[in-house]
Structures are given as structure tokens and as C-alpha cells.
Amino acid sequence: MKLAIIQTKPLFGEIKLNISEAINMMESVSADLFILPELFNTGYNFIDSSEAASLAEAIDGVTYKNIHQLAFKKKCYIVYGFAEKSDKLYNSCALVGPDGLIGVYRKIHLFNSEKLFFAPGNLGFPVFELPFGKVGLMICFDWIYPEAARTLTLKGAQLIAHPSNLVLPYCPDAMITRCLENKIFTATVDRVGEENRGSVNLKFIGQSEIVSPKGEVLFRLSKDNPEVRVADIDLKLADNKYSTERNHLLHDRQPEFYL
Amino acid sequence: MKLAIIQTKPLFGEIKLNISEAINMMESVSADLFILPELFNTGYNFIDSSEAASLAEAIDGVTYKNIHQLAFKKKCYIVYGFAEKSDKLYNSCALVGPDGLIGVYRKIHLFNSEKLFFAPGNLGFPVFELPFGKVGLMICFDWIYPEAARTLTLKGAQLIAHPSNLVLPYCPDAMITRCLENKIFTATVDRVGEENRGSVNLKFIGQSEIVSPKGEVLFRLSKDNPEVRVADIDLKLADNKYSTERNHLLHDRQPEFYL
Numbered sequence: 001m002k003l004a005i006i007q008t009k010p011l012f013g014e015i016k017l018n019i020s021e022a023i024n025m026m027e028s029v030s031a032d033l034f035i036l037p038e039l040f041n042t043g044y045n046f047i048d049s050s051e052a053a054s055l056a057e058a059i060d061g062v063t064y065k066n067i068h069q070l071a072f073k074k075k076c077y078i079v080y081g082f083a084e085k086s087d088k089l090y091n092s093c094a095l096v097g098p099d100g101l102i103g104v105y106r107k108i109h110l111f112n113s114e115k116l117f118f119a120p121g122n123l124g125f126p127v128f129e130l131p132f133g134k135v136g137l138m139i140c141f142d143w144i145y146p147e148a149a150r151t152l153t154l155k156g157a158q159l160i161a162h163p164s165n166l167v168l169p170y171c172p173d174a175m176i177t178r179c180l181e182n183k184i185f186t187a188t189v190d191r192v193g194e195e196n197r198g199s200v201n202l203k204f205i206g207q208s209e210i211v212s213p214k215g216e217v218l219f220r221l222s223k224d225n226p227e228v229r230v231a232d233i234d235l236k237l238a239d240n241k242y243s244t245e246r247n248h249l250l251h252d253r254q255p256e257f258y259l
Numbered sequence: 260m261k262l263a264i265i266q267t268k269p270l271f272g273e274i275k276l277n278i279s280e281a282i283n284m285m286e287s288v289s290a291d292l293f294i295l296p297e298l299f300n301t302g303y304n305f306i307d308s309s310e311a312a313s314l315a316e317a318i319d320g321v322t323y324k325n326i327h328q329l330a331f332k333k334k335c336y337i338v339y340g341f342a343e344k345s346d347k348l349y350n351s352c353a354l355v356g357p358d359g360l361i362g363v364y365r366k367i368h369l370f371n372s373e374k375l376f377f378a379p380g381n382l383g384f385p386v387f388e389l390p391f392g393k394v395g396l397m398i399c400f401d402w403i404y405p406e407a408a409r410t411l412t413l414k415g416a417q418l419i420a421h422p423s424n425l426v427l428p429y430c431p432d433a434m435i436t437r438c439l440e441n442k443i444f445t446a447t448v449d450r451v452g453e454e455n456r457g458s459v460n461l462k463f464i465g466q467s468e469i470v471s472p473k474g475e476v477l478f479r480l481s482k483d484n485p486e487v488r489v490a491d492i493d494l495k496l497a498d499n500k501y502s503t504e505r506n507h508l509l510h511d512r513q514p515e516f517y518l
Binding site (some may be wrong): 108109111112113115120121124125141144145146147148150151154155170173174176177178180181215243244245246247249252253254255257258259 | 367368370371372374379380383384400403404405406407409410413414429432433435436437439440474502503504505506508511512513514516517518
């Protein structure tokens with residue numbers, strides 16, 4: 001299958017512009033699955049919760065409508081991060097296909113100030129069976145919890161779609177460990193640029209990447225530039241959980257000894 | 260506390276020689292805790308289970324006696340890997356102090372051909388409170404299971420002593436992830452050299468290392484040479500589980516969503 005990662009450079013609060021730039025980037029290539037960053041439409045660095053609320057949308061809002069239109073036109077699937085307005089505000093990502101919404105993941109492990117704006121996700125870690133394979137969802141800081149990628153693997157994910165807004169340097173290398181320990185593909189899709197708002201200046205590290213079940217970094221994008229990259233990958237490779245001829249990484253787990 | 264890692268180059272089957280070389284290396288420095296590699300006394304590449312049995316020892320065997328003698332003399336603690344003869348054979352490591360045996364860990368996740376020689380560990384992942392801090396034990400391939408280091412962390416380990424015989428290249432970098440996700444110290448103590456026995460030739464990768472709770476590699480030893488290195492580390496740094504001011508890595512876990 002063809003997997004496109006779309007490393008964007010959103011402008012804070014400019015939802016319409018950010019959607020149209022992301023759509024232009026997606027229009028430039030063909031793929032079965034496109035992944036956009038966390039909060040790709042709003043930007044990240046909210047000053048307070050009322051600002052976050054003012055930029056959040058219901059799952060069927062304007063961002064969804066634009067993304068679904070493209071998924072319908074290109075007959076493709078798209079994962080994108082957005083601020084979700086529901087009973088509470090969530091830092092969510094949606095998976096949309098040609099026929100509409102397939103599912104939503106609400107970020108479970110919120111990072112730093114996100115705790116001031118969002119409620120922690122209440123829907124668990126989802127895996128969806130698509131025509132080309134099984135895709136699990138997690139968002140950004142979920143990377144530091146090995147339980148997130150492990151849970152998605154145990155639920156059958158062959159690929160983890162991982163929209164991100166990374167400000168710490170550790171995630172790109174840590175995803176190699178996540179792939180080795182689970183023998184899955186991961187696609188970490190980050191943004192670039194800075195957001196200087198209130199007293200908080202954040203610089204996002206880019207370096208979006210796809211990593212294979214063998215821990216090979218298929219590519220890692222730049223630190224500073226918006227970029228689109230397509231990989232042709234065989235998701236069935238993630239079904240082989242043998243790390244050596246005698247070590248099936250999942251069958252060899254010994255949960256009776258784990259806390 | 261002072262932590263010494265002892266990267267040895269054992270000769271297969273030469274228990275007496277391997278013990279005496281390890282003791283010479285330990286005699287050359289002062290430390291509170293010394294860590295030796297997995298199976299440091301016997302070597303690793305057994306041809307069959309009867310050979311493994313012939314080289315295995317009860318926990319109070321000759322290796323223990325020699326190690327305890329040194330721990331008594333130097334008033335220090337020592338972790339060392341050995342083939343343990345008990346109801347079955349185990350790939351074990353022992354923690355010994357001035358007053359004798361403190362505890363044993365039997366390797367839970369056996370690697371490749373080890374499954375032909377050893378039974379999987381049946382004692383769980385142990386943590387011991389020593390005068391200078393809390394030390395957990397795991398062995399070599401346990402690194403690929405995030406549940407091992409996580410369990411030791413949840414049991415209070417500030418430092419994981421990690422005797423190893425590494426033949427794959429991934430572990431040294433993966434331990435950085437283990438430290439970041441748990442905010443602990445790890446000391447991976449590998450061996451060097453080759454063992455060409457039967458039809459199996461194994462080259463061990465060295466690169467023993469100590470990694471801090473911030474994921475800093477304090478040092479990484481060479482790939483080919485026996486080496487002793489001592490680090491002066493403050494194990495209390497591992498008690499700070501805050502990754503950001505609002506993210507306590509253990510309190511923020513959401514086990515209701517983990518498989």
C-alpha cells in the first residue's frame with residue numbers, strides 16, 4: 001500500500017488556510033492512506049481553554065467536511081488531528097474514508113499544558129481494518145507510554161498512524177524501539193514551525209518518519225520544512241512477529257510477571 | 260553511589276579462568292556495586308543441554324563462593340550472570356553483598372537457542388533495597404519487552420542492573436527509550452569476543468553502557484575490548500518521575516485502556 005505522510009506548517013488559528021494548504025499537499029501525490037499532524041487545522045499553542053474551545057469543532061465540522069470531500073474524490077483514507085468539541089474538549093484524530101467517518105481516537109496521554117485545555121481520551125486505543133491493512137491510532141506523547149503501541153499491536157494493528165506535534169527531541173529515535181518491540185510499522189507525522197503565544201514559545205521538531213517492523217527508518221523528513229513523502233510498504237510484514245526463529249515476540253510475553 | 264560495569268571477554272567453559280579474570284578486573288577499581296555480564300563464568304554458546312548442565316552450578320557453587328569472598332573483602336555488592344542448576348536449569352543472575360546472597364533473578368524472556376538449554380524464569384522481576392538505593396534485575400533479551408523494565412520501575416527500582424550477552428545491534432539504543440519511559444538508570448553490561456562452537460558462530464557486541472533517567476548515555480564501552488568503567492551517580496534522580504511539570508510518567512498511566 002502507498003502511505004503518504006504530510007509534514008505541514010500550520011499558522012495558529014487559521015483553520016481555513018491550514019486545511020487548504022494540507023489539501024494542496026495531499027493533492028500533489030497519490031496514496032491509499034494520508035496522515036496529517038496532530039491539531040493540523042488549528043495549531044497547537046492555545047493560550048487558555050476558552051481559546052481552545054473557540055477553535056474546536058464537532059467531529060462533523062468544517063474540517064471533517066473538507067477532508068471527507070478529498071477522501072471521496074481521491075478514493076483514499078486520511079488520518080488528521082483536530083480539537084474535538086463534544087461533551088468536553090478532546091485532542092483527537094479522525095480516520096476518514098471515501099464513505100465518511102470511520103473512527104475517532106481521543107488522546108489518552110496529554111502532554112503538559114494540553115491538560116489545561118483538553119480532557120483525557122475516554123475511548124481507548126482503536127484499530128480499524130481497512131482494505132489494505134489494519135491501522136491503529138495514537139497521538140504524539142502517547143509514544144512515551146510503551147503500553148499505547150503495545151495495546152494497538154495486541155489489537156492487531158499492522159501500522160500505527162501517529163499524528164504528532166513534537167517539541168521534545170526524543171520521539172523519532174524512540175519509535176525505532178516501538179517498532180522493534182512490536183514488529184509493526186509506525187508513521188509519526190509531525191509539523192514544523194514555531195508558535196510564540198503568550199509567554200510560551202514552542203518550536204516543533206519536524207522529522208516525521210516511517211519506521212519498519214525491523215526498526216529501519218524508511219525515511220525521516222527535515223526539521224524545518226513542510227514536506228510530503230510517499231512510501232510503498234507491505235503491511236503484511238508486520239504479521240511476522242518472530243524476532244528470531246524461536247522468539248515470537250507476542251507469544252513469548254509472560255504477563256503473569258508483569259505489573 | 261559508585262557503579263562499576265565490568266565488560267569481560269570470557270573463554271567458553273573456562274569457569275576458573277573467567278572468574279579469576281573478572282575478579283582481577285573488579286580488584287582494579289572501587290565501587291559500591293559491580294555488574295558483570297550474563298553467563299560471565301561459563302560463556303554462552305552451549306552446544307546442547309547436557310553441556311549447559313555440566314557447566315551449571317547451584318546458587319552456592321564455586322562461582323558464588325569466589326564472588327562472595329570479593330564482596331566481603333571489598334564491602335561491596337556484585338551482580339553476576341551464571342547458569343543455575345536447581346530443579347531445572349535457569350539462565351540466572353545473582354546479587355551478592357558482604358553478608359552473602361541477597362537474591363536471584365531467573366531470566367524470563369529467553370533468547371533463541373537458550374530455549375533449548377534453560378527453563379524460563381519462574382521468580383518474577385525482583386527489586387532489592389541496598390544501602391545506596393533500589394536495584395532491579397533483568398537479563399539481556401528482557402530489554403525487548405517493555406513490560407520488564409516497566410515492572411521493575413513500578414516495583415521501585417531506581418537502577419536496573421542488566422547483565423547481557425548481546426549479539427543483535429539494537430539494545431544499546433533501545434535502553435535510552437527504556438530510561439526515558441521509566442525515568443530510571445540502567446546499566447547494561449555486555450561481554451566481547453566470539454564463540455564459534457558447533458555450527459553456530461556468535462560475535463558479542465560489547466558497548467556496555469550506563470544510561471540516566473533523562474536518556475543520557477553516560478558512557479558506552481568499546482565493541483571489542485574488555486573494559487572496566489566506574490560512574491558516580493545519584494540514584495535519587497530516578498525518583499523524579501516528572502517528564503514535564505504536568506506529566507508524572509507513572510501517575511499519568513491509564514491502565515484501564517491497556518491490554
